Amino acid sequence: MHKLRKIIHIDMDCFYAAVEMRENPALRDKPIAVGGGVQQRGVLTTCNYPARKFGLHSAMPTGQALKLFPDLILLPVNMTLYKQVSHQIKQIFHRYTDNIEPLSLDEAYLDVTDCVQCSGSATWIAEEIRREIFNELHLTASAGVAPLKFLAKIASDQNKPNGIFVITPGEVDNFVKTLPLSKIPGVGKVTGQKLLQMGLKTCGDVQKLDLTVLLNRFGKFGQRIWQYSHGIDEREVQPHWQRKSVGVEDTLLRNITDIEQGIVELERLYPILEQRIKRACPDIPLERFRKLGVKLKFEDFQVTTLEKSAVEFKRENFIVLLRQIWQRRQGRAIRLVGLQVTIPEQKAEQQMSLW
Structure with missing residues (x-):
């Protein structure tokens, strides 16, 4: 039997929108969303609670959101600012534990099993973290506390926004x-x-x-x-999260149906993917990437991906995959094209001894 863990899942409430409302308090009670514009065929990244009352939600196409609610205040994504605030939130977490697994800029798991603050009570630690985030950064966070990761994540959603929910080992x-x-x-x-x-x-x-x-x-x-x-989740909080893949995708300005148009888009994305790989994995030569993938999103928002292993990282091989996955169109137009590669596992280079 595993030692019972104390896991907290912290989830910021409508994070990007909340940061924008903090920067400009005049927006606080107005329906706002952060996301891409209609011209760029963007989607909403997040929206505040007044906007959600009109049925808007994250990942909704901006055009659809504005049809539903024309008075929506749409703000562009300010990633530099959100990253900066996310870093401040993480610094608050580090006051309690270094065993932190970030899931995105606005949510993370914390393992506080061995934490001595607050008499070792995970509930009190979660409350204190929420209070410090509010007092220092003027933002609200919801928290879930449980002995298992998946339950902590579910719990943080139970009393949103600005709430906490605790599942003790005896209640699991x-x-x-x-x-x-x-x-x-x-x-x-x-x-x-x-x-x-x-x-x-x-x-x-x-x-x-x-x-x-x-x-x-x-x-x-x-x-x-x-x-x-059955209440089984053996996964531990993993502070050293490893990236598994690198990708690039683009929602097209106009839907396409012709494979030649798809190839033009692929040709445009390919050099961007190359740059991203070099930035994300500077120590791995391109020829070591042997698993490629192509992703399409159709006009009905269905997504499909096709991957191939043991092939060279070459533009031509992506085109072959694109031609194959194009068959899945079944008369539908395409609104997004994406390319991705799986990062090869780094084998420990053993230095052979000469003696």
Whole structure:
């Protein structure tokens, strides 16, 4: 049995929008969103709570959002500022633990198992962190406290915005039993529908099921659903997160249907990808990248990806993949093209001794 961990998941409330409202208090009660403009076929990165009342949400195309609510105040993304504030938030975390796993600029896991502050109470630490973020940075954060990572993440969403939710080790079994499967991280609409069709609505339903049923239906992810439904999550908070891939993608100004137009877009993205690889992995020569991928998003917002291993990092090989994935179009127009590579694992270079 593992030592029981104390994990906090901190999630900033509508982070980019909250930073913008802090910089300009006149925006506080107005519906605002941060994101790309209609001309660039942008999407909303985040929106504040007044905007959410009109049905707006992150990742919604800006054009659609403005049709729904024409009076929306749209602000451009100010990444330099958000990174700076994110760094300040992280410095507050470091007062309590160095065992921090950032998931993005606005959320992170903290393992406070061995933390001595606040008499070692994870709940009090989470409350204190939220208070310091508010007092020092004038922003609100929500927190989830639990002995397992996935439960801490679910908990931080329970009392949003500006709330905290605690699941003690003794409460795990009861909490999990009634937990809707749709709350499990990674279970989206499609998987949720499939689970419902199998008569599975809560983790309690899955507990009555044999693991092989989920494995056959969902593969590896089926195992994760089964484990979470039994309150099992062995993952530790990982401060040394390793990047797995490098990619570049672009939402097109106009939808395209012709493969030649797709190749033109690929030719434009290829040098950008090359630059990104050199910046992200300066020590790995390009010829070591042997797994390439192409991604398309169709006009109905369905996304598809095609990857190929053991091929050279060459423009021609991306074009071959693009031609193959183009077959999946089935008459639909394309609104986004993306390229990606998987970062090869770094083998420890063993220095052979001559003696």
